[in-house]
Amino acid sequence: MTDKVKEQILAVRDTGLTNMFDLRAVQRIAYEMDFYELVTFIEEEKAAYVRFILTGETE
Secondary structure, three states, X not given: OOHXXXXXXXXXXXXOOOOOOOHHHHHHHHHHOOOHHHXXXXXXXXXXXXXXXXXXXOO
């Protein structure tokens, strides 16, 4: 996970608009915020995304 994707995840979380485990909603919000890297990351690396949400670990 890149620092940019991590920052985008935290920015979406900080909006408070959705449960971060609702991947489709997170992707929609990320898309609306022009966070295209995050949209792609969730599609390609779901397990890494969920691990980060659960543990805060990026690797």
